[in-house]
Amino acid sequence: MSSASPGIDPAGTPTIAGSGGPATGKRVLLAKPRGYCAGVDRAVIAVEKALELYGAPVYVRKEIVHNRHVVETLRERGAIFVEETSEVPEGALVVFSAHGVSPMVHAQAEERNLRTIDATCPLVTKVHKEVNRFAKDDYDILLIGHEGHEEVEGTAGEAPDKVQLVDKAEDVDKVDVRDPSKVIWLSQTTLSVDETMERVDQLRERFPGLADPPSDDICYATTNRQVAVKAMAPECDLVLVVGSTNSSNSKRLVEVALKAGARDSHLIDFASEVDESWLEGVTTVGVTSGASVPDNLVMDLLTWLADRGWGQVDEVTTANEKIAFALPKELRKAVKSEAADAAAAKSEVVAQPES
Numbered sequence: 001m002s003s004a005s006p007g008i009d010p011a012g013t014p015t016i017a018g019s020g021g022p023a024t025g026k027r028v029l030l031a032k033p034r035g036y037c038a039g040v041d042r043a044v045i046a047v048e049k050a051l052e053l054y055g056a057p058v059y060v061r062k063e064i065v066h067n068r069h070v071v072e073t074l075r076e077r078g079a080i081f082v083e084e085t086s087e088v089p090e091g092a093l094v095v096f097s098a099h100g101v102s103p104m105v106h107a108q109a110e111e112r113n114l115r116t117i118d119a120t121c122p123l124v125t126k127v128h129k130e131v132n133r134f135a136k137d138d139y140d141i142l143l144i145g146h147e148g149h150e151e152v153e154g155t156a157g158e159a160p161d162k163v164q165l166v167d168k169a170e171d172v173d174k175v176d177v178r179d180p181s182k183v184i185w186l187s188q189t190t191l192s193v194d195e196t197m198e199r200v201d202q203l204r205e206r207f208p209g210l211a212d213p214p215s216d217d218i219c220y221a222t223t224n225r226q227v228a229v230k231a232m233a234p235e236c237d238l239v240l241v242v243g244s245t246n247s248s249n250s251k252r253l254v255e256v257a258l259k260a261g262a263r264d265s266h267l268i269d270f271a272s273e274v275d276e277s278w279l280e281g282v283t284t285v286g287v288t289s290g291a292s293v294p295d296n297l298v299m300d301l302l303t304w305l306a307d308r309g310w311g312q313v314d315e316v317t318t319a320n321e322k323i324a325f326a327l328p329k330e331l332r333k334a335v336k337s338e339a340a341d342a343a344a345a346k347s348e349v350v351a352q353p354e355s
Contacts, residue, residue, distance in 0.1 A: 027312040028305055029236060030298075031228035031288035037221030038323040039121030040065045040292045043098035046119040046328055047074050050095060053334050059094040061085060061101065062150050064119065065292035066247035068269050085109045093117070098292075099150035100124040102157020117330045123189050123219045124151055128158050130213055134184050135159035140177040142166050142210075144199050145188030149248060152188055172202045184211040189219040190249035190291070192256060193226060220323065221291045222249045226256045228318045229288055233260035236286035238278055241267045242297050243290030250290030262286060270297065271304035285310055 036044075043064050050058045056078025063071050063081060071081060085108045088094045093115045096105070100120040109116050120128075134141055141163045145152040156163040164175055166185075177183050185203060187196050196218060204210045216223075233239060239257035243250025250267060257265040265286075268274055279285070285305060289298050302313060326332065 025283060026310045027284055027314060028302065028310050029232040029284060029286045030302070030313050030315045031225070031232060031286065032315050032317040033221070033224045033228060033319055033321050034287075035289045035291070035293050035295045035298060037219065037291040038321075038325045039098050039123060039219070039221070042325040042327065043119040043121065044070060044074070046117055046331055047079055047095055048077070049327065049331050049335070050093065050117055051078050053331075054093055057092075059088045059092055060097065061088075061094055061105070062097045062099065063246075064095065064097045066244050066250075067290075067292040067294075068244050069297060070292065070294065085112060085114060088112065088114055090114070095119050097150065098124070100128060100154035101150075102154050104157055105154075117328050119328055120154075121189070121219070122325050124155070126215075127155055127186055127189065127217050130186055130217075131155060131158040131163060134186075135162040138162075138182065139211075140164065140179070140183045142175060142183060142185045142203060143187065144185060144191065144196055146191075146248060149188060151190070151248075155186070155188070166199055166203065169199070169202060172199070172206060175203070175206065177207065180207050181209045183207050183209065184213065186213050187217040188248070189217055190222050190247075190252070191218055192252040193218055193223055194256070194259070195252075219291075221321070222252070224319045224321065225249065225253060225288060225291060228316060229253050229256050229286070230260040231318050232286045232316045233257045233262040236262045236284050237282040238263065238284075239265040239286035239288070240274065240301065241265065241288055241290065242269070242293050242301060243267055244269055244292070247290045247292055250293070253288055253290060257286065268301075271301040274301070274304065276308075279308065 047058060047060060047064050057080045058078060060079050060081050064074065075081065082088055085094060085105060090112050094109060095117045096119055098119055098121045131141060143156055143163050144166050147165060147167045152165060156165060166172060166175065185200055239262040241250055241253045245267065254265045254267050264278060266278060287298060287301060
């Protein structure tokens, strides 16, 4: 799998920029990149813009992104989160989450005359298109991912008769293909790169002709955040990952930190969840956050640590991300129409003769 991604400037050798602070011997290594990725940013803005344009309530199928703080903040603004489209009143507006949905969900929404905004991350959509392409060519598709995750359900739902899920190592032996020369693997976008390639190697032992996807499925943000953690983990006594327990990419960061040499690592939603016993005997604390985490939660953690003596913060940079995604097409049309109406109203006011 290639490490380069469009819109990414690799930093080469990790760079460390210090923010000062008292020289107590205690320090924080702060990973960069961290936090929001382009797909999450797009999805959250989509719900915010929908509330602004259409008013509350705006229904959202599943959590728009896997973060407690983000979901609660949007709920306070008028978003209503539901598990299925059947819970949305007929004719109402529903936003599909960044993780994507299957064609069946789109069909259910159409049956209920729901107005939809599809906030699926474009990188997830890319994997959906790969499933369709290879299903059309009659391949058996081995999807590496976590059972029950929304993204996996949406991706597999594109061609349920051609996709087999491979989650754990024992799943490799359960795979049954029709033609070993027509098998390809694809993956959930938020997995650990190392874990995914381990599963690919196991599958290739069974199916030497296993084909690779035409491009990396694991998203640039997942890869970049794992690379940053790997760069700082060997120097860390403790790595704190800000993220929610249902966030696959956040949980992978804890695993990556431990495998890369951190003595200890924990996943927290908020600074208040840090157990002070974790800091006993600790000199260097690594801090990062999952791709669905707003940076204010990381800043809160840094303040919490500074109050306890970890005031020196050195930022470890391994890549600079430049990617941004356009809003979902449904919102682009609405925003364009709103701008046109505003321009027309302004022209009308200007054209009014003075009385």
